[in-house]
Amino acid sequence: MKFNRRSFIKAASLAPALTLPFVSCRSSEDNKGTTGTSELPDAFKGLSNMTQGVVPISREERMGRIAKAQELMKQAKIDALFLEPGTSMKYFLDFDFFLSERMVAAVIPANGDIMYICPKFEEDKVSELVKFGSEVRTWEEHESPYAVVKTILVDKIGRTGTLGIEERCRFFLYEGIKSEASSFNYVLADNITAGCRMYKSDAEIALMKKANEITIAAYQALFNSLKEGMTQDDFRKIASQAHQALGATGSIGANFGEWSAFPHGSSTPQTLKEGDIILADGGCTIEGYKSDISRTIVFGTPTERQRQVWDLAKEAQFAAFELAKKEGTTCEDLDAVARKVISDGGFGPDYKYFSHRLGHGIGMDGHEWTNLVRGNKTPLQKGMCFSNEPGIYIVGEFGVRVEDCMYISDNGPVYFSTPGSAIDSPFS
Incomplete structure (x- = not known):
């Protein structure tokens, strides 16, 4: 079926989040010309803010996350966890700060109160942002932040012990701390951070559902x-404006025609023409939680x-998705079953056309x-969330990817966004 206004008016009932009918990818004379940015497309007339009623992560939930991290540290014989600003620091401490050459960080001990480190001139600003723990230790510009970290470790865990460092911590910070506090052991702490963050709570699932609804x-x-x-x-501009009209910050990019065979796109400038496949990929953020959806359609028939x-x-x-319903299924099992379908369908072997992991x-x-x-x-375990995104990329011709994210519930996998049923029915 060709994407046109008449055919997609019939699809309006499938899009309860919108008050407008989903209409065309029509390539007629009245649709020619690039999209201007001086006024919004007609399709935006039915859009409204979808974020009313969104519930942020509570203080109580973050306290539970900290307690779980401390329990995991005790089990792993890690005495403290070092975090610098980034997703994990936001996840545990609801603390967000820009990165620079000056250390701003937190130490979460397995026992005791959380402590923060920052330059002296940033103390007031950092103190405003602290929501868990209260003590902020500082250094002047000519002093060493690594010495400050050492004093915290000595005060919290003694002269020796084990400090966990998350994988995204910048190397120069790790090296500086290790050089200053050489009597301590240092280990990768992903079993702590991932051990908490991999398993989403009901509150996190709700935020991700909303993000996916908005992106659809x-x-x-x-x-x-x-x-x-x-x-x-x-x-991209229209996608960003659409997300804004819906109350979110988001982005969707696309590649047209033969350039859709590049899984993450080509830098070659492209203009849309009749018969082009459009491989689009993007999402938005709601209270820190992401959506990620790909749709592949054709502009025309x-x-x-x-x-x-x-x-x-x-x-x-x-x-x-069906295999994810089976108890005992592993992450690699899902990749294998999807890859077999594509290989058996003539697009193998292995990574030749389906060139990336499943999700x-x-x-x-x-x-x-x-x-x-x-x-x-x-x-697979309850609370895990994944993209399910098999793709087939035929260089010089076109590429296809279908992507919807899912979570594992008590009753098996559940999609955040309903997959399309056909290349010309992307929202069924």
């Missing part, structure tokens, strides 16, 4: 605004080959622990 609504308005001759930059390739990717996505973890980061990839024998 943005996609519908975006696809309703496609015009022949529009550029990738036009596409799909060819039989385009439809067949899309259908095969959809079959692989379905196979992985990644998602939460406060768009990509986080753990991945649906060969070699990852982690069993």
